[in-house]
Amino acid sequence: MLHFSRTVEIEWGDCDASGLMHTERYFALFEGNLWRMLEQILERPMRHVLDTFGASGFPTVDLRGNFPVRSTLGDILEIETTITALRRSSFDVSHRARKGDELHAEGFDTRVWVRRSGEDPTRIEAHPLPTPLVDSFREGRTIRQ
Incomplete structure (x- = not known):
């Protein structure tokens, strides 16, 4: 599956x-990292990605984290994000923050692709992931920013 990474300074x-x-x-x-990944693979700003596919977003429905080592001011971390599972209207993401070979944090979340309800615009409803997005997730490439 798709993998994205970038370096940040705390x-x-x-x-x-x-x-x-x-x-x-x-x-x-x-x-x-997730937003930058999507902008890179779809080659447009996130606002245009959502507009293109008629989406309201992809809210988090499950979120977990583990923090074995606390980062400190000035640390340089490699932030890695990987798509780990795809379903009809949702996808799983794993994240890691490393300083060299040392794992400082990891996170896991599930996102659902949503649109505003046609019957009640104050509500959102799950919709199938767009095919171009699914195809990009499945490519298995690594993007470094």
């Missing part, structure tokens, strides 16, 4: 007063 705003990275910031980095 900044002051990512950390508490003692210089330890807030655990919720890992999830923000993981989310950013």
Whole structure:
């Protein structure tokens, strides 16, 4: 399946007063990686991706994390995101944050592709993943940003 990675430096705003990275910031980095991955494979900004496929988004319905080593101010991390499973209207994603060979954090989430309900626009409904997206996920390539 598709794999995406980029390098980030942990900044002051990512950390508490003692210089330890807030655990919720890992999830923000993981989310950013997923969006960048989708923009890269579909070759357009995310807003256009959603508009093109008539989608409202792909909200998280399951989220887990593990933080064996706390990152600190100035650490350089490799953030890796991999699509691990595809279903009709949902997909699973795994994320890893590494400093060299040392795993600092990992996250796992399930996303559902949704559109606004035709009957009630205040509601969202699951819809099948777009074929171009599924095809790109299945390519098995690695993208480095």
